Amino acid sequence: MNPQEINRQLEEMQPWPVERLIAYLRRDHQRFLGKDLTRMRELAEALGMAPLHAFLGTMDSELRGHFRMEETIVFPVIEVMKNKEAGELHPALEYACRHMKADHLLHERHLQVLHSFTSQIDTQQGSELSIPLLNLMDDFASEMELHLKLENNFLFQPFLKFRSSEDPKDS
Numbered sequence: 001m002n003p004q005e006i007n008r009q010l011e012e013m014q015p016w017p018v019e020r021l022i023a024y025l026r027r028d029h030q031r032f033l034g035k036d037l038t039r040m041r042e043l044a045e046a047l048g049m050a051p052l053h054a055f056l057g058t059m060d061s062e063l064r065g066h067f068r069m070e071e072t073i074v075f076p077v078i079e080v081m082k083n084k085e086a087g088e089l090h091p092a093l094e095y096a097c098r099h100m101k102a103d104h105l106l107h108e109r110h111l112q113v114l115h116s117f118t119s120q121i122d123t124q125q126g127s128e129l130s131i132p133l134l135n136l137m138d139d140f141a142s143e144m145e146l147h148l149k150l151e152n153n154f155l156f157q158p159f160l161k162f163r164s165s166e167d168p169k170d171s
Contacts (some may be wrong), residue, residue, distance in 0.1 A: 009146055019084040021155060022075045028147045029067040033060065036140045043133040052117045059110050066103050070151075074100060078155060092157070097156035104148045112139045 016024070037060045044053040074096045081089065114137055123128045 005067075016154075018079060018155070019151065024080060024150060025147065025155070026071060026075070028143065029063075029071065029122075032140070032144065032147075033064060033067065036143075037063070040133060040136050040140065043129050044138070046129050047121070047133065049117075055113060059114070062106070066100070066107070069096075070100060075117070078159070082130070084101060093159050097159045101152055101156055104152060105134070107144065107148060112143060113143060 037056055041053055041056045041060070044056060074093075077089065077093055077096070081093065118134055118137060121134055123130050123134065
């Protein structure tokens, strides 16, 4: 997915109600963990790419923890607060959103590392596995990039508007 396609999809999703956006993001979480990362690990193992297999295992573990926090803490509070003033909850919700955005910086670096593995995949040898792996890695990176932008720009941003000039790593 090229940057123009990502921007087009972001524009289409911007007016979505919070509940619909969160449902979409939860489906992404399930697909990333239950299908995409699992399949990439299987293909990397079958191709004998131990470093890629290990990296994908680490990425899976980190995303599991991140998604669990979003789904059990952040998303439910955002759903409840969507039509209300955050009041006393605002500092905690703002902190949680800043923490999630900081995690997203790490996930973006993971996507860069994932991309660096593509040059190590020999498409001539084991092409019945290597080409599907390359395609899956590319699709995963594009979908994850869209996912991160949806959360940062539409879900978290309203709770960060009061101190938006701060770096998310500072909190």
